[in-house]
Amino acid sequence: GAVVSQHPSRVICKSGTSVKIECRSLDFQATTMFWYRQFPKQSLMLMATSNEGSKATYEQGVEKDKFLINHASLTLSTLTVTSAHPEDSSFYICSAPAGGTEAFFGQGTRLTVV
Amino acid sequence: KQEVTQIPAALSVPEGENLVLNCSFTDSAIYNLQWFRQDPGKGLTSLLLIQSSQREQTSGRLNASLDKSSGRSTLYIAASQPGDSATYLCAVGSGNTPLVFGKGTRLSVIA
Numbered sequence: 001g002a003v004v005s006q007h008p009s010r011v012i013c014k015s016g017t018s019v020k021i022e023c024r025s026l027d028f029q030a031t032t033m034f035w036y037r038q039f040p041k042q043s044l045m046l047m048a049t050s051n052e053g054s055k056a057t058y059e060q061g062v063e064k065d066k067f068l069i070n071h072a073s074l075t076l077s078t079l080t081v082t083s084a085h086p087e088d089s090s091f092y093i094c095s096a097p098a099g100g101t102e103a104f105f106g107q108g109t110r111l112t113v114v
Numbered sequence: 115k116q117e118v119t120q121i122p123a124a125l126s127v128p129e130g131e132n133l134v135l136n137c138s139f140t141d142s143a144i145y146n147l148q149w150f151r152q153d154p155g156k157g158l159t160s161l162l163l164i165q166s167s168q169r170e171q172t173s174g175r176l177n178a179s180l181d182k183s184s185g186r187s188t189l190y191i192a193a194s195q196p197g198d199s200a201t202y203l204c205a206v207g208s209g210n211t212p213l214v215f216g217k218g219t220r221l222s223v224i225a
Contacts, residue, residue: 006157034212043203043217093157097210103148108157 002028002098006106013084013113021079021109023094030096033077034103035069038091047092050077084113116141120204120216127194128224135189135219137204142185148213149178149189150203158203162189194223 003026013019023033031052036044048064050056050071058064066088068080077096081088093108117140127133137147146165150158162171162178164187170179177190191198201220205213 032210036212043215044205044213045215046212049212091155095213097207102146102160102163103205103207103213105158105160110155 002026002096002102002104004030004094004096004104004106006094006109008109009107010110011112013111015085015113016083018080018082019084019111021081021092021094021111023077023079023096023106025075025096025098025104028096028098029074030077030098031074032097033071034095034097035067035077035079036093036095038093044093048079052077081111084111086113089113116144116206116208116214118204118206118214118216120202120219122219123217124220124222126222126224129194129196131194131223132190132192133194133221135191135202135204135221137187137189137216139185139187139206139214142182143208144182144206145208146206147178147180147187148205148207149176149187150205152201152203152218154201161202191221194221196223196225199223 005024033050035047038044048056048058050069052071056069071077094106095103121136149161164180175192180187201218203218205215207213
């Protein structure tokens with residue numbers, strides 16, 4: 001199946017700093033990338049949808065100025081958590097549909113803000 | 115708005131038991147349904163994908179069924195093993211739209 005590579009897998013940062021998470025589609029072109037967030041013992045919730053060459057669309061309640069998404073190429077989408085705070089600590093995971101049939105997920109990023 | 119519900123939220127069984135995990139969804143206009151496994155602190159492992167035109171899929175000891183008209187899917191795990199302990203997530207998709215996930219069932223298989 002298609003492969004989505006997500007980095008880093010784990011990051012610890014200080015409050016107030018920014019963290020960038022990358023997702024790359026390795027063997028297919030991802031015109032769309034979905035970004036999800038998962039709090040402890042909760043399910044995955046969609047944060048935003050990024051489309052190559054255009055602005056991302058954000059779900060209600062997700063601050064677009066805090067969670068910057070860039071999808072500058074067909075194989076790379078990035079999520080930057082700006083001015084991170086402890087409440088941003090979560091599991092972030094990306095997903096790209098491949099061929100409209102199955103969604104392929106990155107390995108996820110565990111963010112801890114101290 | 116699509117909503118996905120998984121029952122039970124948690125399940126503990128002795129090794130060797132057969133078990134069934136349930137998933138229901140409110141909007142039957144789905145493209146496919148996927149079952150995932152998630153180990154603590156880890157990402158998702160896709161277990162089975164059922165297209166809307168299919169009624170079931172099998173992989174090893176796993177069998178997933180889909181009744182689209184009633185908005186239900188079940189994941190059957192045969193002869194459970196301690197290594198099956200994980201959270202199992204059900205998610206429905208509609209083409210290139212994002213998946214909608216249930217909250218998962220936390221399974222513990224006791225040796």
